[in-house]
Amino acid sequence: MPDSPLVGLVCHPHPMGGGTMHNKVVYHIMKVLNAPEWGLRWPVLRFNFRGTGLSEGRHDGHAESADVIAALNWLQSEYNLPVVLVGFSFGAAMALTASCASDAAGTGRSNLRALAALGLPTQGFGHTYNYPVLSECPLPKLFLSGDHDSFASKHELQQVVDSAADPKSLVLVSGADHFFTGRLELMQKLLAAWLKEQVQ
Secondary structure, three states: OOOOOOEEEEEOOOHHHOOOOOOHHHHHHHHHHHOHHHOOOOOEEEOOOOOOOOOOOOOOOOOHHHHHHHHHHHHHHHHOOOEEEEEEOHHHHHHHHHHHOHHHOOOHHHHEEEEEEEOOOOEEOOEEOOOHHHHHOOOOEEEEEEOOOOOOOHHHHHHHHHHOOOOEEEEEEOOOOOOOOOOHHHHHHHHHHHHHHHHO
16 A cells, blocks of 8 residues: 555553454454555554563553554654554553653654544553543544443543543444444444544
8 A cells, every 4th residue: 555645553452351453343443444445545553562462571551652652653664654543442541642642742643643542441450541631632533432331431431532622522332332342343434434534
């Protein structure tokens, strides 16, 4: 895809819950960005966070945001194209931190076009997630979750979205759990529609 206008980066869910770059939701996200039938056809990078699969290092729970920044920098070096960043679950939390924190300035973040957080957690694995960085994050943001997500209630997710700077969009998939079980194709359709609004 040498003439692609953008590239994609997809971040996987929590390693302590078995999350890797081969997670089913991550795979379905990648297909939206990459497969011809969805109409985008962008090159996509998936990677394992530190200590996951064959990746070196140890799981930290916070420092993985630096892994996202390293991936953004690699994409900038290899492609020098705008990046659409999509994270699922823990990967969404790390993507938000990496792309919106002020100390990320000077990284591949400057090349970001849009940010999608799927199944964004507010709690899980003994941790409460807060996202104060969203209040000053000017990127177009999609928050896409199931309305029966066990890692973030509708009320908690609405509070997160309310705290975020515009532009932003919250979409809840009716009847879907954290992993969009039985709703993966609908998740794909909603993600693809939003991405096309943002970049075409």
